[in-house]
Amino acid sequence: MDEHRIKSGEELEVKEKQETKTPSLYKVFLLNDDYTTMDFVVLILEKVFHKNPVEATQIMLHVHKSGKGLAGVYSREIAETKIVSVHDLSQQNCFPLKCSMEKE
Numbered sequence: 001m002d003e004h005r006i007k008s009g010e011e012l013e014v015k016e017k018q019e020t021k022t023p024s025l026y027k028v029f030l031l032n033d034d035y036t037t038m039d040f041v042v043l044i045l046e047k048v049f050h051k052n053p054v055e056a057t058q059i060m061l062h063v064h065k066s067g068k069g070l071a072g073v074y075s076r077e078i079a080e081t082k083i084v085s086v087h088d089l090s091q092q093n094c095f096p097l098k099c100s101m102e103k104e
């Protein structure tokens with residue numbers, strides 16, 4: 001019933017709101033392990049997550065002491081790409097360094 005009726009302004013407004021929904025953000029965490037060197041983790045934080053040397057060292061030490069630490073916040077696609085980069089670089093260098101993501 002009423003399928004071909006022209007939509008009211010109110011209905012159009014509701015639709016527009018849904019179409020302009022902002023994308024969800026994801027936190028990317030680095031995880032501690034006993035084998036990856038501290039220098040390699042700092043390098044990853046500088047090269048993949050664009051941290052300066054001081055920030056990178058602080059984050060690495062936080063992960064080392066507490067088990068996990070925030071490397072950055074990104075859209076889903078960028079977060080997934082960062083994780084693949086970290087895992088590829090770690091594997092190429094024979095380190096078990098892992099990271100994970102969580103929806104904000």
Ligand code: TYC
Pocket residue numbers: 030031032033034035036037038041060061063064097
């Ligand atoms: N725990 C490691 C060591 O003692 C250092 C390390 C820090 C490893 C952070 C992973 O995400 C990490 N060599």
